[in-house]
Amino acid sequence: MLLPIEQRIAAELGVQPRQVSAAVQLLDEGATVPFVARYRKEVTGGLDDTQLRNLEERLGYLRELEDRRAAVIASIAEQGKLDAPLREAIENAETKQRLEDLYLPFKQKRRTKAQIAREAGIEPLANALLANPSLVPETEAGAYLNAEAGFADTRAVLDGARQILMERFAEDAELIGKLREYLLDHGVVASTVIAEKENDPAAAKFRDWFDFRESIETVPSHRALALFRGRNEGFLRLQLGLDSDPTDGSAPGPNPCEGRIAGHFGIRDEGRGADAWLRETVRWAWNVKISLHLELELLGQLREKAEEEAIRVFGRNLKDLLLAAPAGPRATLGLDPGLRTGVKVAVVDQTGKLLDTGVIYPHEPRRDWDGSLHALAKMCEKHNVSLIAIGNGTASRETDKLAADLIKLRPELHMTKIVVSEAGASVYSASELAAKEFPDLDVSLRGAVSIARRLQDPLAELVKIDPKSIGVGQYQHDVNQ
Known part of the structure; x- marks a missing residue:
């Protein structure tokens, strides 16, 4: 019989049950983890914030498990099929997955x-x-x-x-558990191109995955998300195979999963009357029912794990970006680089207020280098600019050279140039927030204002942009928003 929830959590965290009981009571009364960690240490016996977060997460899982356990027992009992061994197995199920495996034969399903x-x-x-x-x-x-x-x-x-x-x-819970473990150890994610899409120009970005195999246990999150995107866009077919499957086109050998099903039910091929029929039944059970069920489940788990990792990477990168050291309250020239459409220019004062804007064309096709330098020098002198922020997009390197020439041309202004991330600047410039902030300013120039301000104070500027548009994660548009 499983221990009560609070004792199980105490054993997992390596703390006393009374500490867990005290923390659970506080959380149930509406206290938050930060509040308990900071102001109720004497009640919880000194549980830190990490222990409390793990406790809260595990408490939620185990309570959901107990609720589901009660519902499963009630459902099977109502059907009159709850015997003592089954009740014991259900009451000892430690995970939701194990519980659902046990319940599978008794689930109300359409007429099969x-x-x-x-x-x-x-x-x-x-x-x-x-x-x-x-x-x-x-x-x-x-x-x-x-x-x-x-x-x-x-x-x-x-x-x-x-x-x-x-x-x-x-629907045999023991068998499904064994097969799941085997697939986790020996399963491979295999992707192939959908034949009629192979020459589609849009499929080119998925070419690396046209004939690809990797262990489901080792495939990294970014690769998994690339495979799922290819499938969602209709270019790739994903399957869960086995590491023993031949890759050279030769005939496959005996399927180890079918062997495990046969072994579990004592089915052997000894040339008896029903042996061939039973062997074929095992093959059908694997191909038609079990493999599809486990493939769906394990690929779903892979996606969840990949999304969690992607969200973690995104959060870490976003934190670093938002907490980048601000350059401080100094008049700043923002340059949003471009070639054909020109370099958009904006000057903001030390408080971030917009003072001046313009467009210069130092690069191809006009190549008005000297005219651009003259216009910038005049603007910097007029507003006493001390910082130059250069967006890191198209023509950034060429615009950085222009800024270097400007600093050489006007050394008395003591200006400093810095290349900053312009991710999300175009999204901000066309947003409702930007339209309210600068109703009379051209959309293309709003991006230059954002670039200047994000050098002055990254946090204050970047919080205006939808996080997934800042571009510091992997597949952030694909994951659970």
Whole structure:
């Protein structure tokens, strides 16, 4: 029998049950983890914020597990199928996954072929063939003909018996647990290009995944998310295979998962009457039911794990960006680089207030280098500029050289140039917030203002932008928003 929730959490965290009980009571009363960690140390016996976060997360999981356990027991009991061994197995289930495996045979489901066969009285035949493989299936099936129920010949009867055994194999909790563990150790994520999409220009970005295999345990999050994006966009087909599958086009050997199903139910090929039929039943159970169920489940887990890692990376990078050291309250020239459309220019004062704007064309195709230097020098002198912020987009390197020439041209202004991330500047410039802030300013010039301000104070400027548009993560548009 499992320990009470608070004792289990105490054992996992390596603390006293009374500390967990005190923390749980505070959390249930509405206190937050930061509040408890800071102001209620004497009540919890000194639990720190990390322990409290883990406690809160585990408490939620275990309470959900207990609620689900009660619902499962009630549902099976209502069906009159709750015997003592099953109740014990359910009460000792330590994870939601194990609990759902045990509940699977008793879930209310749509009317299956196996259920129809049972109603026609074919289950005794399935049991007899599994228990005594010496029987000849075609001979035994003759006693179960039932034309009214749709079983008019021995072929239909044997198909019904096979459906019953397939469902039984697919709903055996112990077997499914073993197969899941085997696939986690030996499963490979395999991706292939969808044939008719191979020459589609949009598929080129997924070319590395047209014929790809990697262990499901080792595939990194960024690679997993690339594969899922390729599948979602209709260019890749993803499957869960085995590391023993041949990759050279040769015939596959015995399937180890089918071997485990057969072994679990004592099915052996000894040339007896029902051996071939049972072996085929095992193959069907794996290919039609079990492998698809586990593939869906394990690929879903892979996606969740990849998303969690991507969100963690995004959060870490965003924190570094938002907390970058501000240059401080100094008049700043913002340059949003561009070639054909020119370099957009904006000057803000030490408080971030917009003072001046303009557009210069130092690069291709106009190449007005000297005219651009003259216009910038005049603007910097007029507003006493001391910082130059250069966006790191297209033509950034060339614009950085322009800023260097400007500093050489006017050394008495003591200006400093810095290249800053312009990620999200274009999104901000067309946003409703920017339109309210600068209703009379051209959209293209608002980006230059943002670039100047994010050098002065990154946090104050970047919080105006939708996080996924800042571009510091991996596949941040694909993950759970």
